Amino acid sequence: MSSAAPLGRGPKVRAAVLAATVDELSEHGYAAFTVDNVAQRAGVHKTTVYRRWSDRDALIADALAESIEAEIPIPDTGSVEDDLRALARSLVVWISSPSGRAVLAVMLANVAGQPAPPDTTRHAFRDRIRKALPVVTRAVERGELPADTNPVELIKTLVAPIYFRALITGESVDDRTADAAAAVAMTAARAGLFG
Amino acid sequence: MSSAAPLGRGPKVRAAVLAATVDELSEHGYAAFTVDNVAQRAGVHKTTVYRRWSDRDALIADALAESIEAEIPIPDTGSVEDDLRALARSLVVWISSPSGRAVLAVMLANVAGQPAPPDTTRHAFRDRIRKALPVVTRAVERGELPADTNPVELIKTLVAPIYFRALITGESVDDRTADAAAAVAMTAARAGLFG
Numbered sequence: 134m135s136s137a138a139p140l141g142r143g144p145k146v147r148a149a150v151l152a153a154t155v156d157e158l159s160e161h162g163y164a165a166f167t168v169d170n171v172a173q174r175a176g177v178h179k180t181t182v183y184r185r186w187s188d189r190d191a192l193i194a195d196a197l198a199e200s201i202e203a204e205i206p207i208p209d210t211g212s213v214e215d216d217l218r219a220l221a222r223s224l225v226v227w228i229s230s231p232s233g234r235a236v237l238a239v240m241l242a243n244v245a246g247q248p249a250p251p252d253t254t255r256h257a258f259r260d261r262i263r264k265a266l267p268v269v270t271r272a273v274e275r276g277e278l279p280a281d282t283n284p285v286e287l288i289k290t291l292v293a294p295i296y297f298r299a300l301i302t303g304e305s306v307d308d309r310t311a312d313a314a315a316a317v318a319m320t321a322a323r324a325g326l327f328g
Numbered sequence: 329m330s331s332a333a334p335l336g337r338g339p340k341v342r343a344a345v346l347a348a349t350v351d352e353l354s355e356h357g358y359a360a361f362t363v364d365n366v367a368q369r370a371g372v373h374k375t376t377v378y379r380r381w382s383d384r385d386a387l388i389a390d391a392l393a394e395s396i397e398a399e400i401p402i403p404d405t406g407s408v409e410d411d412l413r414a415l416a417r418s419l420v421v422w423i424s425s426p427s428g429r430a431v432l433a434v435m436l437a438n439v440a441g442q443p444a445p446p447d448t449t450r451h452a453f454r455d456r457i458r459k460a461l462p463v464v465t466r467a468v469e470r471g472e473l474p475a476d477t478n479p480v481e482l483i484k485t486l487v488a489p490i491y492f493r494a495l496i497t498g499e500s501v502d503d504r505t506a507d508a509a510a511a512v513a514m515t516a517a518r519a520g521l522f523g
Contacts, residue, residue, distance in 0.1 A: 241436040255498050290489060290512055296496055297488035303450050317485055317516040324515045326508070
């Protein structure tokens, strides 16, 4: 494993192993997922992986959270309309990407009663919703939305149509999908429906 | 198979086989699904099944469509608000029921890259959305909604938050979820966002 030497320690190992985890999930799914394959793909020894992650599900949980966090940044433009559009547009890009599909496949395997890490991905999703809440609370502070707006309800209303199209009806989603979802969420928020 | 004799022909056979199909999917999933098991559960001979359905995927497609059609009726109360609430409330009941979970598990197995009948369930969903469209077109005719309201967009906006909670965040859904979804869809429609 001489090629693994430069990756022996530090944040690069972590990044390489997490990226390899998403790639493995993307290509082979959860059922065929092994730490051996991830280690080989990342060019590290298996013990290096186990030193950082207790088991494959802990590794997957970390990789999914990292993928979501890196690819759906939380915007802060100063305008809630722009923030919601940016958030929805990042989600559209991510959900259509190989890593987004990999994350969703793991999560949906769970719902579908197939082998899957228990609730791992749902935690990742809930965490991302939680981190998006300041988009709403900042808008309330700026007086752009009613003071009693429930941020969780608003963010769920924003993202739901994108997940619905990507997963249930199987449509392709794009910036127009994102902007329409943002317009619906804004209109409902201004009408006080999330109070 | 003497117990199968009364089910030898007629609409009762069809109903029994379709119900057995949903029950089998619900209990054992698509991967373990066989026409043999369905026939046994329904108390009919396998050849009786094959006389009506060409293969297991045709049988599943029919069973899923039937489950959705029976459990999510299309309302016509004379008021679009009441119709949308009724539609959302039926969806909430169905999505939380064993047969709803079975239908979704089959569909999501497909998305998750697990063995699944190709696109069968998506057809069933699209068909149900299509059949719900008169709720919107009747409302437009009654002058309750803007003349250029796109019925497909409105219905998708109505149902998306219910699917999102049931499948992605894993929350339980109830009448309040349904009514909130109906209020958001109505407000967006009246604001002309589906034009």
